[in-house]
Amino acid sequence: MSKKDKKQQSLFDFPALKKHSSVASSYSLVIVIEDEDKVEQTDVKFERQDDSSVTCPVCSTKLGLISLDLRVRHVEQCLTGSHEQKPHSTEPESNSEKPKSPDISVKKPLGQVQVHRAKYVNSVSEARKKRRIVVSETAEDSTEKIRELLPSSKKYEIPELKVLRFYASPSQEYCVSVDAFNYKPHELIRQYFLSHFHSDHYGGITKRWSLERTIDSKIIYCSSITARLLTIRFNIDPKFIFDMENDKRYIVQCYTDGDIEHGGKLSEDTLPGLYVTLIDANHCPGAVIFLFESVPFRGEPTFYLHCGDFRINATMLNHPLLTQFHLNGSRKLAKVYLDTTYMNPSYNFPKQEQVCSSIANLVSDIVENKEMTKDSFGKSLQSRITQFLSSSAPRKKKKCLVLVGTYLIGKERIAMSILKQLGGCPIYVSNINSRGDKLDIVKAFQHEYLDSVLTDDPLGNSDHPVVVHLVPMKIVGTLKELTSYFNFNKYHDSFERCVGLRPTGWTFQNGSKDNSETPENTPESSVGPTQDTIQLLKTSQSFTSQDILRQNPYTAKKYAKFDPSTYRVLSLPYSEHLSFRELCYFVVFLRIGQVIPTVNTHNPESAKRMADIIASWEELRRQLSSNKNTDINAPALSLAVSLSDF
């Protein structure tokens, strides 16, 4: 490592150039401290003068001597309680020190290639991670002594989009926020709702976050799964979390008496106050949409629906709590905060159920080796050299290893549909690239069926011919990643094939027949936007396993370096956000006062475009409702479209 001790010199270090100090100032970032002891200076290039005065706000370790980057990382780890070494990246370093100890036979440090390969290997030991949790629980005791709020480093105010304002009376306002954790404490808000456990929504939450805002009150409001995840990942003390069950009505604020004891309670009252009901969002596990009901001192209650991230299906549209807002319903949603991720006519992907059943059928066809899969996977199967030359008797191989790409959480539904179709094949949660808590996270879903098929053996603990792995999305991103995962784990001794599933709505290529649905491309656009929308609503597209194969063709070029009869990556038009068509259903068939997009709002152009689309949908809704009420208008016949067409 001696080569690294030499630091890059600046031109201005040399006397001949030093006179031009005015020039140097414009290069402030490359100024090097004039120090003799080069040894100490490996990392620190600036901010040395702070020295020992800098300490970690959580554990008080002196941080003055390490670089800003490392300080930030240290504090972040303290806050999340994850002070463990990253399993792979540091191993070579610790190994390289080992030769000094005489007890083991001299081991060479791992080469770069070996380190790279180790990153793909599922580790067996979970022990280290378990210990970490115990340690962090004892560390929590110290925080209980805190009697005043900690300062927050966050700089920005919560944007208005994330603040929900309710009115007990015209002069008395009460506000809460949804998915706003990355901002400085708000003087009025004492209840922060979290819709689901994805980083773009919980971003900003740390162990310390609650302590900056409250001493000991309930402050984070979420579903019980999300609550468990917050505790597993961030060590958030449950005393700060108010967890709620779906489909139950809670009162969270009383307008006459103020805060409710313990943060809230189940209630069917109609007393003035703020009530909330959680409805499953059909997004990731634990994701919900919030139905807020504010009962003022005088007058009718006001309803707001905050959708977080969600995807509707027929069940959800007909949810008992939402039918009252249907066109013929008795109530109206004053505001809907809408997940507009795919608010663009080109994102017209098939229904989630269709994609799930198609891929489940395809995997089962592969296992049963149907003619159709032979056509696309090749008629023959690659054997392994080791089965001819190994001394040990060849093992019976399993048919197929199915890799399902997931984010930290989400996309599990694809795996579930395959498991069910195949009659409960085992599922394994890969721990590569994770903090080692991925299995705990899956267990936190407390999903009865999933728990029954979960295994800690990557090769599956049963005779089932298929094993499903949940893997990071990166692994199913390219064939190279997929083969690395398969080969470096030596799965070729146990499986004949490996199929990777890459679920994402973005990759979907519209089939030719679907193009007619984009208003710009169709000659009928002269008929008017309403007709286009009706056509969109009425056209329900089909999606089968053939479509999956058609969208993922074999090409000699793509598979030049890979064996296509062994390895396959299939992209699926699977999304956990609403498609354009579903957005349309949602806006047209619910009585909504104001639709507020929550995604893609920063770009004025897309904001304008979304507003136009919403306006045209609202226009259709008006026509549909007036049609129902009066039943006189003749042209209204063409408006024959209803929720049942979904």
Added chain:
Amino acid sequence: MLEGKFDEASLLKKIVESIKDCVKLCNFNCTEHGITVQAVDDSRVLLVSLLVGLSAFSEYRCDRDITLGIDLDSFSKIIKCGNNEDYLTLLAEDSPDNVMTIFEDKKKERVSEYSLKLMDIDSEFLRIDDMEYESVINMPSTEFSKIVRDLKNLSESLNITVTKDLVKFSAEGESGTGSVVLKPYTDMERPEESVSVNLENAVDLTFGLKYLNDIIRATALSSTITIKLADKTPALFEYKLDAGGYLRFYLAPKFDEDD
């Protein structure tokens, strides 16, 4: 102590280029009889077996058996630093941490030295018994290379059938089919251009073209290739080194799933 000197750097250069794409990491086993390598590719379909015999070296000395765990990508970069005609010497201590590669220009007084860090590479040694092959084909290596490159564009698999006095290579793909038929042929002037087929039993085997494409990277090592085939058995593709030794590839066939 290992000290092996090649009269020309080009031989080792060609060997490393031949195998570095299918096996990234491998052990060079040095004994008093020369240097051997046995390695399996990551997907465990292709086995590489190399012998560089004593006669390939102009000077060779190896007192104790030494294993050199080498990252071929890095080694390849070093080997490329020498000129083809340079003397090339490999130097390593007993239980070494690194291996030295020394190039000496034959005319000019120019010596370059490179040291490569070694690794511990675990590999299970597969015993290759002398297998009984049902047909043996000898043909020009460039001819075989051309067949593989041409048919690779059509399909992912290459079918090889050998019947009486005839070898047929064929591929079938979405866009069409193709085949090349060879019959025995003797060229007295240039024996390396000859094709011979020795047949005991007819064979019909299918191989992944991706792996055959890895194999033909060794074409530069020898003007001829020997292909040995038997039903339901890995095929052997052998390039003999003129200087002494061989580079062999054992390739596992593809089977119909119903078998």
